[in-house]
Amino acid sequence: MxxxxxxxxxxxxxxxxxxxxxxxxxxxxxATPEHTLTGNLSLNSDYRFRGISQTWKLPALQGGFDYSHASGFYAGTWASNVSGNSYNNGAGLELDLYGGWKFALSQDLTLDIGALAYVYPGAKLNSAPGVATNEKYTNVDANVGLTSGAFNAKLSIAATDYFGLNSTTAGYAYFSSLPARGASKGTSYLDLNYSFDLGNGLTLGTHVGRLSVRHYSELSYTDFKLSLAKEIAGLNWTGALITTDAKRDFYQAGNAAGQNAKKLGNAGLVLSVGKTF
Missing domain, CATH: 1.20.5 (Single alpha-helices involved in coiled-coils or other helix-helix interfaces)
Known part of the structure; x- marks a missing residue:
């Protein structure tokens, strides 16, 4: 050469x-990391779950950890303070444990199959004021979700009695007097969300959800949320207007003396600041 x-x-x-x-x-x-671990922490003016206040309309400190694998498997835990006026005889704590698997059905469509357990350490429902039962508020949901771009839909089905609601507990505790009609296992919640990028880091979120309580139709309702979110100074700031059409007589809670009842599902503005790390 x-x-x-x-x-x-x-x-x-x-x-x-x-x-x-x-x-x-x-x-x-x-390369996509094989293992990913993230955490989150937030301070909120109220904790609304499916539109209903869990903290008697008082502030909530919340946080959790999420693990994900490159295969699509994920697991995590999350915790928040809750009100003893809604969750009797307990530690005033909600602890969530969840896991599942996400995988792509097509380039623009992702399927999510999972399960989520809501645990309230020490808390038990009452059968009458001050009379605790052995029924726990623990609830386990099986869920399936679809995500396409900015749209997300998820259907959750209760694999247990819905937060302890059954013939023993229907007359008291979280809900006002109800005729006993058996178990509430099979209660469903449909969660629909769509977000809009408004530019300059501002995101508009929209949500509608429908709770259908098995055997206790009086407790079924629809909830709505409209939110604005933006990252400022490394923190995630959110303001959300939340409301429901839940029947007020059922979704209310008084203080330890059973007085000063608050309507837990009416319209309210929830402010939040948080950090993901």
Whole structure:
């Protein structure tokens, strides 16, 4: 091989090596981490679950951890303070444990299959004022969700009595007097969400949900949420207007003396500031 051909070969090899390194170093070529662990912490003016206040319309400190695997498997835990006026005889704590699997059905459609357990340490429902039963508020949901772009839909089905509601507890505790009609297992919640990018880091969120309580139709209702979110100074700031059409006589709670009842499902503005790390 001539000297000129050798120089051309060396130059070509050097160029190809440089291109390969550039591609390997580019963000697009970066490998997806096999394991990812994130955390979150927030302070909220109220804790609304499916539109209903869980903290007697008082502030809530919330946080959790999420693990995800490159295969699509995920698991996590999340906690919040709750009101003893709604969750009797307990530690005033909600602890959520969840897991599932996400995978792509197509380029723009993702399926999520999972389960979520809501646990309230020490809390038990009453059968009469001050008379505790052995019935716990623990609730386990099986769920399936679909995500396409800015749209998300999820259907949750209670695999247990819905937060302890059954013939023993229907007459007291979280709900006002109800005729006993058996178990509430199979209660469903349909959760629909769509977000709009307004530019400048501002996001408009819309939500509508429908709770259908099995055997206790009086407790079924629809909830709505309209929110604005923006990251400022490294923190996530959110303001949300939340309301429901839940029957007020059922969704209310008094203080420890059973007085000063608050309507837990009427319209309210919830402010939140949080951080993901």
């Amino acid at each position: 001539s000297k000129n051909l050798s120089l051309i070969a060396i130059a070509s090899l050097t160029m190809l090596t440089g291109l390969a390194r550039a591609e390997a170093d580019s963000p697009a070529a970066a």
